[in-house]
Structure formats: C-alpha cells, structure tokens
Amino acid sequence: MKKTGVQATSRSGRHSPIGQFALTIAACIGTTLLATPLLGHLDLANIVMLFLLTVLLIAVTLGRNAAVLASILSVLLFDIFFVEPRFSLAVDNIQYLVTFAVMLATALITGQLAAGLKQRAQEARIREQRTQALYELARQLAGALTLEQVRELAGHFVEIQLAAHAAIILPADQPENDVATSPAGAIVRVEPHLVRVALDSGQLVRSDTVSELGLASLYLPLHASLRTRGVLAVDFGHDPGYLEAETQSLLEALASLVAVAVERLHYVDVAQRTELTIQSERLRSSILSALSHDLRTPLTALVGLADSLSLVKPPLPATALDTALAMHEQAARLAGLVDNLLDMAQLNAGGVTLRREWQPIEEVIGASIKLLGSALASHPVRVSLPPDLPLIEFDAVLLERVFCNLLENAAKYAPEGTPIEIVASQSSDLVTVRVSDHGPGFPTAKRDELFNMFVRGETESGKLGTGLGLAICRTIIEAHGGRIDADKMPDGGGASVCFTLPKGLPPTVEEEKS
C-alpha cells in the first residue's frame, strides 16, 4: 500500500501527507469564514450543506484520510461557530446533536465514497497507463536485435513504471554479485543463489532479507516455450515494502515479454551460427572432393593403363609385363596413400559427420577382408566373435577404414603365411576388438606415439607408408567415443591393436513368428 501511496502522490505529484492535512484544515477554516457573514441570512441547515460540500471536495481532491479529518473538523467548527451558544462546544438545543450525528455520518460516508471513487479512477488510470506501456514495450522488444537492447528496454520499463531497478540474468552470464543494468547506469546487485533457485525451480523467488543487504529482492524466471531462459531480478531499493498483486502481475507480464524476446534472439543466433557452419562445411567438403577427384582421376588412368599393358595381344615380353604389373601395384598403392591423406584431411578438418547406424560388427569385418582381397592372400584372417555380441552403433564406412588399415598393417609387417586374428569381447558397456598378428610387433619405445600423425614403427624400413594409418584409426575410433591402444602380444605374438566402442542401447528387432 505504501508503494502505491508513493505512486499516487508522485502521480498527482503535489502533496505530502502533512501538506494534505494543512490544506484540509485551511479549507475547513475557509468555509467557516465564508459562512460566518451568512449566519443571519441562511438557515443553519444550509450552512451544514456548505460544510458537506467542502468535505466532498476534499475527499475528491485529497483522498480518504483528508476526508475523515474534514468530516470531524466540519462538525466541530459548525458546533463552535454556528450553533448557539457560539464559541463553545456546548449545545443549547439537544436537537442539534442529531444534526451533528447526521452531518458527521453524511460527511464520512460521502467522503469515503468520493475518495474510493477517486482512488479507483486513479488505479484504473495507472492500469491503463501500464497496459499502454506494456504494449509499447512489447512492440519495442519485437524489434530488438541484440540482448543489450532487451536489457535496456526492460530496465527502462521497470524504472519508469515501478521506480525500481531491474536486471536480466541469463544462465550463460555466470552471475557475480554485481550486475550492471538500466539505462540510467544504476547497478543492480543480485544474490547468485536466488538466481539459481529461480532458474531451476521456475518459480518466483522473493527475499526481503537480502534487500537489506542492498541486493535485489525479487527474482522472476523468464519462461519461454521450451525452457527457462533466464531470470529477471528486480531491486526496489532498500525497502521492498508490500508487493501488490498488481505489481507482481505487471512484472510477470514483463518477464514473459522479455522471455519471448530472449528466446527469439537465441534462435536467431542459432540459425545464424548453423548457417555459417553449413557454409564453411560445404566449402570444405567441396574443396576436398575437388581435390579428391583431381588426384584420383590420373591415378585411375595410371592403374588402368598399366593394367591394360598386361592385356595387350600379342603379349609383351616377360620383363615388360613385370614392369606393367609393378606400375599397377605402385599406382594402386599411391591411390591408397592418397585415400589416407584425404581421409585425414577430412577427419582433421573436424567436419566429419558420423553416419552412425546400428549394425553387427562382423559385417564390417567381412567387408574389410573382402575389400583388401589379394593383399591378405598370404595371411589367413581368423575372426572370433562372441555369439551374443549386440548390435553396435557406428559409421560403417569409417570403421571399414579402421579394419582395412589395421589388417593392411598386419599383412605388411607379419611374415607370409602367418595368420591375423580378430577377436572381439564385451563388458557391461564396451565392446573391445583386438587385431593381432605374428610379426615382430611394435617397437616398445614408440608405442604411445604410434597413433600420432606421420609416426612410423620402423623409420628405416623399406616398407611403404606415411604413418597415417593408425592416426586415422585413432581419429575415427575417438569420434565414436572409443579408445585405441597398441600392444605386443604375450608369448611370442606380434603386434596387437585393441580398440573399444561404447555399447549404448541397441534398438530391438521384433522377433518374427516363424
């Protein structure tokens, strides 16, 4: 009530309570002075009317309290100055007591009614004015392009409408104790804990205790369609006073307007960022695919032309045929290296979107073995998988790269005729796959570096390679949320690479009635 009291005065803008009383007293005395010369000419009843008129005017202009004072004062003045014996409170004619009573009652009731009417009219005016302001704010918020504008508009609104300060705190702000706000540059200090409570609970939080510490006392969550976007903190100054239902609903309306604006800005931001990402990804992939086309086309021609040399009829001499075969092999190997380089470029560019699908891992193992074909001719591959291995979610094309690289490595370094083993096992949340050979194994000293780019186990070896294979494997496995490690097999085994994939929750495949 105090708050609106202040509001009302600041709105009519003229009188303090003391001024009101002074005016009331002056008006009553004025009426007395005016009526005194008329005493002989007018009936007392009409003089009563003059007093009642005064009370009515005071009620309308100065409000309820002044009206009560005026009522009592009028009766007293009427008694003292107009009723015989004059200049005394005593009354000759008992009848006048009735006059006093009726006069007092009439004055009080008229005063109350008039003052009430006035107050309601004033409230209606404030309401209308606030609604108008809310409309205006909504219009401005709709045009706001930055968060700063939203903050400023909200702060300005609260300042004008409630003579308080407000700040908007977003979850990203990580509120410290001080939050700057309001166009006037006032500082709203907020209690971070209460902000968190309002944010988490989605309820209005109010604390008068913190306002004594100079902190904002009211925290309204900014409810948007999907989630709470932030908190509107309102600081009423040191004395929060009684929070009227009307003020609260005004603030709630403000909060929802701000929430919509903040959400809209959020999505504008998201849309712009997505657009940017899409553009840069498109550019990157178009460069890579152009590069890939330009590199592969001559290699395809080289492989094919070398191949067709060996098909010439009549056949070329043996040495020429050997040369053609060697050319074919080298060109094919070069194509493999180009594949690795381009893969690494694509993976390193960060633009790999995994096309993850739930599938049995045995399928991709089979496909990899088939793809390598003759490269594995002298190394039988033994696959051993637990029969109850679940479906795993992975990008088949990329995992095929992993298996191809591991198998190719094994075939390159292990002596001919030795088998390569692929063994899978599972724990509660992981599937572990191990690819091992019977070659010399990885050099112990370098085992940790093996998965870095351009690192090779045997630097001096005559074997071809860029040292990219294992790095690609690691990038792919890590993109799937797994780990990859190199080992030496115990009891004379060779190199062993072991990687994990998370199991996740495989979808069910309904059993079919057979």
Place this chain on the structure above:
Amino acid sequence: MSAAAPKVLLIEDEKQIRRFVRAALEDDGCQVVEAETMAQGLIEAGSRKPDLLVLDLGLPDGNGVDLIRDLRGWSDVPILILSARSQENDKIDALDAGADDYLTKPFAVGELRARVRALLRRSYRNGDAATPVVEFGDVTVDLSRRLVSRGGETVHLTPLEYRLLATLLGHPGRVLTQRNLLREIWGPSYVESSHYLRVYVGHLRQKLEDDPTQPKHFLTETGVGYRFQP
C-alpha cells in the same frame, strides 16, 4: 565384329580413362561408343541404343544421377557407375535412381570386365523365363516351391528371411541399396530402420554361408547396401 557384338556407351570426361576402358571392353568383344559429357551421353544413349552404359558420376556438365533418372524414363539398359570412394551418397542416389552396379576408382581392368560381362549376361537373359531353381555354393533354392536346402538338407527360413533371400536372388550380382531392400521387404515405413536388414542378412549368412564372418555370396557393400554373388 559381328552384328551381335554388344554395344557399350562409355560416358567419361577423362580421355586416358576412356582409352583403357575402351581397350579392355573391345578386347572382350564389345563395340564401344564414347561420350565426354552428360548431354552428349544422353543423345548417344537415345540414338545408338546401347546394351550397356558405363557412366562416370563426376561429369563436368552435371550430375550423373540426373542422367540415370532421365534414362530410366524410357530405357532399361544396364548401367555401371564409376565413382570415387568419397562419393558414398552419390553412389546410393545413383543406385536408387536405377543404376545396376558401381566400381570405385581406381579399379582393376579385370574387375571392370567381370562386372561388364555380368551385366551384359543379365540383360540378355532378361527375355527368358526366370529359372525357378537357383544354386550357389552348396545351397539350392527352389523359388517355385519355396524350398531352401543346403548340402541336401532342408534349411528352415522365416517368412521375412525367405523374402529377403528371394529379393537378393532376383538380382544376382546387382547392388541393392539398404533403402531399396527395406522398402521392398519391410515396407516404406521401415526405410530408416537399417538394423532390421542387417540382422536378417546376418541370419541368412548364418544359415547359408560356410563362414558367416567372411561371406562369399551375401556380400556387404559398406555404406551402400548388399549384393548377391552366385
């Protein structure tokens, strides 16, 4: 060359690739017509009525997939695609649009000839009534009686497994995309549920392959689909 020499239309923009592909196919008794661009290829396809199309997906004047769609409006000619490895999606689109098979660049000449022969054989056989009995490995499938036996013993398949088998057998040597298979066997609402297909292909391999982890007949085309190799 006899009049019966199969006519192959080769649409490829790189001259050296055209050169060795032509040499390889002519060596196999084919008559080769070359086209450098998509527009030219489409004209040649209309006027020469080839028995087979070998199409590079990365043509300078447009997407090969559009050409396949155009062509499929009026022709059933088998189409073999040449594509780079990074073009998985283009491959799938091309196969979905009606291409029959693909080769990933770089490819060996032997592989190319094998694919071309398989496609030509199929297009010639198309006129005959399909044989009701298909044999591969030690498996015999009698499509007319819905009987599957392996090494003389009857193999029991569930209805869906049988439908999948029959679909794959219906297109020997041809790559069927996941999407195609899912739509055909499970219906349009399952086209995104690729795990169904994978689980059932796994069942078929368990029941009909010697080593299910290294299948010889039900082959995976990683990221694309499956192929039945008789």
